[in-house]
Amino acid sequence: MHTSEVPRRSFVKKYHIKGMIVIAILIVLFLYSLKICGVDPSLFVSNIAQFGVLIGQMSNPDWSYFSFIWDPLVQTVQMAILGTTIGTIFAIPAAFLAARNLDHSKVVHGTSRFVLDIFRTLPSLLLAAILVAIFGIGPTTGTITLAIFSFGMISKLFYEVLETVDMGPAEAMKASGASIIQIIRLAIIPQIAGQFCSFFLYTLEVNVRSSTVLGYVGAGGLGLYLQQTIDEFNYSETAVVILATFATVLVIDILSNYLRRKLQ
């Protein structure tokens, strides 16, 4: 009886030599980084007691402080909603320009992508620090920061969605005499609307989280109170700020997850 020959693998493939080498390199890099940065793991163990002290003080939240932080808490959420919305309004046309599958030249989407990449390299805290210098302290600065941050994030998420659409219906529309705007409205938007909303909500979630720390550099919202109470060693008040932040983020997360599930 004839038996077909089993294909052979080379030595390198058989023992996953390449994968092993990569893992070895990563371990070496990790250890080397610890050494260069002067990270001392033993410090983590020896100072763990300090952690207990902090927790002890925080476990007695001063609830009367809550009345002071209600307004900035609301402001934080407002900044996030405004910033995300403004960012999204600018991100939609940018995403259409950056999508590779739509009918326009390489120069257009290449340039758009490059610009969007630059926007995304700016961390929001750094952005806020710069914008505070320009627009001054306050929630306006926070809103602008979040708008710019959302613009970078949403335009990327959106153009990736755009690149996954089925272009068949668009072709059918084109063949029946539709203009490019009509094609986008009838063949593209129905395919992406659900995912766009879902990504909008996700960005809102991220922004509520990050807007709580923007106050640290003076960009409005709850972060300012976080900084003040820590600086004054008022950990019982810090605890209230942290718990309020946690509760808000949790509520927004649950709400947005619920809505996103509904959109599927």
Added chain:
Amino acid sequence: MSDSDILQVNHVTKVYPNGIKGLDDISFNVKRGEFIAVVGLSGAGKSTLFRSINRMQDITNGEIFINGTDISKLKGKELRHFRRKIGMIFQSFNLVNRLTVQKNVLSGRVGYYSTWKTILGLYSKGDKEKAVRSLDHVNMLKKLYDRADSLSGGQMQRVAIARTMMQEPDLVLADEPVASLDPKTSEGVMKDLRNLNVKDHDTVLVNLHSIDLALEFADRIIGIRDGQLVFDKAAAQSTPDDLKEIYEGGNS
């Protein structure tokens, strides 16, 4: 060209940027009201021919006249208005899955609407009634409010035919309309296309892989091999052997 010719293809050649010849000096005329099957191997140039006829792509050489108009000179709005009169049916149906059957059918009419009306999603009462009639025509009216992705392949193709009817086309190009359907469903879809031809007096060109379907439904059969026209006869005078020759010839 005579008045009864709706389409005239004169020495048409299409060379793709990578140097491949899609069409090689093809000429033929189509009379108003004809039902023509275009047969040939995958890659022979059938789709290229169709996409040249409605200017979804430009040809390299030659001329195409539709209703006496040289289509290579059309641009912008003129081109869009010209395309309204040419229906196209696709192998992959190309419906918007997330929309209802009704919205998909109405979208066939969009070439007749202004941009702002489209943005608001407004359609006239007359067109809504027209959509109902078109769907009734292909026996799909009961699915009016169903989402397109809940339909079977054959049902999707029927809806696509109803969408094309909304254009009130003079000429319908069906690009492998039954290639992804089972034999029984294919038969049904071919009958719907034939009805377009008989009841609405549309001229229909259909790309087919099935010799049997070509012989059963078409008035005339055109064969294409390697971008060249190798066969052009009335279906009544064509034999299965003739058609096999279109597929197998040129290999000897």
